[in-house]
Amino acid sequence: MRASERAYTALREDIIEWRLLPGTVLAEVEQSERLGVSRTPLREALGRLTAEGLTTAGGRGVVVTDISLEDIDELFELREILEGKAAALAAVRGDPSIFTRLQHELLRAPELLSGEDPARHDYYALVNQLDDALDAAITNSYLAQAMRSLRVHLVRVRRLASDDVARLCAAAAEHAAIAEAIAAGNSRLAEAATTVHLHRSLSHIKATHREENHG
Amino acid sequence: MRASERAYTALREDIIEWRLLPGTVLAEVEQSERLGVSRTPLREALGRLTAEGLTTAGGRGVVVTDISLEDIDELFELREILEGKAAALAAVRGDPSIFTRLQHELLRAPELLSGEDPARHDYYALVNQLDDALDAAITNSYLAQAMRSLRVHLVRVRRLASDDVARLCAAAAEHAAIAEAIAAGNSRLAEAATTVHLHRSLSHIKATHREENHG
DNA sequence: ATGGAAGACAGTGTATACAGAGAAGGTGAT
DNA sequence: ATCACCTTCTCTGTATACACTGTCTTCCAT
Incomplete structure (x- = not known):
């Protein structure tokens, strides 16, 4: 594996997992020594992170981006636009059998969650399968790309919620419910189900975030 | 100005203006000598271009991305999603007086176009003002960022149309008409006007593109 | 004549050295 | 004591040298 790739993956993990907190300055010499790579591949990694919006290159050095409550609102506003439309498009263009299968597997998700895996690995893998199926069904690489770039920030926000x-x-x-609507070819229902899901997720995140601040 | 910035700007211009055609391989030594910079800042420029989707880093070297007719359809599909919603949000959140002023200036655009500027500089500056006003009005940095990244590709496509x-x-x-709807606070009309505009633009691009292929 | 292997070459990936800019701290003068 | 200026140091930006990988060509053997 290339050194720049290792540095990128490591830094990205550190930021998403909140080991590198917002406002942290990523000095080149410091990080290159910490990650065991030279400055050149590290700069490439920082460039990719900045392009994704996980860091900003404003003025002196690269700084880990902050995520405020307003940012989360904006993030979910765009998510609702993109994923709602994506679900609608998938309902029109997607292969129903794939989404029917995913629907049934998702309905058995409580079994996965009763397992003892603290990272909920199987659960998130299943959700990722739905995301991948959406990406493939919409047959629009620009939309898929826009959603991918949003998901990075989403994972970071998700770590805030319990x-x-x-x-x-x-x-x-x-x-x-989303998968079912897509499988049925009902685009308006698919979009509505996505809207409902995202609003509930946002409410949950905000509620737990408030709790933490008061605890 | 930094060398990496110069290289980025120059390459970006060359790609948008179709001086570097799709499929062209951007070899590092070759381009660094052509642009008069070292390989290090050139690599940073290539990284930014790849992040924007103007080039791809697949396998051997960096290659200028192709834009097919299907790509244009996908591009405008996402554009309609984003800009339609942006217009709707601007109608709710924007300052009406700004868009009223832009509306009146846009109605006088034929005067600008009767001038002898072959680059239509004043005209495009006015359109850019509308884009900037939209970006400011929506108060959603993620949505604004998504639209900005799309506009790069759009400018490239626009160069294809007469x-x-x-x-x-x-x-x-x-x-x-879009500005008027936003100024009036009518979000549904603003979204509809945007949809109409984008469909007409797309039809025009496709028509001229067909002509060129048949000519 | 054809296939395989070896060497040369081209081109990227990485490391390091050097230069320039900006900030911080100290010192002198008022 | 405070302010201004100078020095110094640290950091980024850039250049260049080196290493490694993949490919193409050529030569030898069958």
Whole structure:
């Protein structure tokens, strides 16, 4: 694996997992020594992170981007636009059998969550399958690219919320509803189901965020 | 100005103006010598171009991205999603007086086009003002960023179409209609006017593109 | 004549050295 | 004591040298 790739992956993980907090300055010599790569591949990694919006190159050095509550609102506003339309397009263009299968698997998600995996690996893999199926069904690389770039920030926000089993079960049911609507070819229902899901996710995130601030 | 910035700007111009055609391989040594910069800043420029989608880093070297007719359809599909919603949001959140002023200036656009500027500089500056006003009005940096990244590709496509005065006058009238709807606070009308405008633009581009292929 | 292997070459990926700019701290003068 | 200026240091931006990988060509053997 290339050194720049390693540096990029490591820094991205550190930012998403909130080990590198917003406002942290990523000095080139410091980070290159920490990650065991030279400055050149590190600069490439920082460039990619800045292009994704995880860092900003304003003035002196590269700084980890902050995510405020207003940012989360804006993030979900765009998410609703993109994913709502994507679900509608998938309902028209997608292969129903794929989404029917995903719907049934999502309805069995509570079984996955009762397992002892603290990282909920199987659960998130299943949700990623739905995302991938959406990307493939819409047959629009620009839209898919826009959604991919948003998901990076979303994962970062998600780490702020408490992933309790109750919410994840509810989210799986909402995902199943989206898959069902797509499989049925009902674009308006698919878009509506996506809107509902995103609003519930946002409410959950905000609620847990408020709790943390008051705790 | 930094060398990497110069290289980025020059390459970007060359790609947008179709001086570097799709499929061209941008070898590092070759381009660094041509642009008079070292390989290091050139690599940074290529990285930014690749992040924007103007080039791809697949396998051997960096290659200028191709734009097919299907790509244009996908591009405008996403554009309609983003700009339609942006117009609707601007109608709710924007300052009406700004868009009223832009509406009136756009209605006088035919005067600008009757001038002898072959680059239509004043005209495009006015259209850019509308884009900037939209960006500011929506108060959503993620949506604004998504639209900005699309506009790069749009400018590239626009260079394919013949910018005849008739079409530009019609486009100005359509822009004025969008501004009017935003100023009136009518979000549904603003979105509809945007949809109409984009469909007409797309039809025009496709028509001229067909002509060129048959000519 | 054809296939395979080896060497040369081209081109990227990485490291390091050097230069310039900006900030911080200290010192002198008022 | 405070302010201004100068020095110095640290950091980024750039250039260049080196290494490695993949490919193409050529030569030898069958």
